[in-house]
Amino acid sequence: MNKNFRMLTMGYLIFLSGVLGAILYAGIVVTSVTFNTHLYVGSELLTQFQEGQVMTENFLRLSYIVNVLLVVVALYEGYKFKKFERDTLTSVATFFVLATALLFSQYYIPDIVSMQAQGEEMTKSLAFINTHKGSEINSKIFAFSLLLLIVQNMRKACK
Numbered sequence: 001m002n003k004n005f006r007m008l009t010m011g012y013l014i015f016l017s018g019v020l021g022a023i024l025y026a027g028i029v030v031t032s033v034t035f036n037t038h039l040y041v042g043s044e045l046l047t048q049f050q051e052g053q054v055m056t057e058n059f060l061r062l063s064y065i066v067n068v069l070l071v072v073v074a075l076y077e078g079y080k081f082k083k084f085e086r087d088t089l090t091s092v093a094t095f096f097v098l099a100t101a102l103l104f105s106q107y108y109i110p111d112i113v114s115m116q117a118q119g120e121e122m123t124k125s126l127a128f129i130n131t132h133k134g135s136e137i138n139s140k141i142f143a144f145s146l147l148l149l150i151v152q153n154m155r156k157a158c159k
Helices: 003-034 037-041 048-082 088-117 126-157
Strands: none
Touching: 003 037, 003 048, 003 126, 048 088, 088 126
């Protein structure tokens, strides 16, 4: 691997790791703080619906970074695939990263935003609950696949 491509690979791995950190932070820390504001403020200032709107805005902004990740992963992994430098596990991880990132940013986020725009009653419906649960499962698959992709690329870069 030449020096310039090694530097590109290191930047790629740092970017992937940063996005993984952002996804985990948003899912673990931001969610628990946002939906428990009464514990930190001392009284209930926001309803659960309003807390959900704040959380949605956080994930909406995160989806912009995920869209950049889609392009970066497709270009880098596509190039490595074209050079015949991919193994099956990396290809599968790449597929899951791309598929779940697309679902996150292009399906779940817009769907949740549109349901919230219909009002608080819509967010109590079975359709919203199922969509939200699907987005949680999707985020977990995305994070695991992204971690696997990072590990596989690190393993190959450190040879």
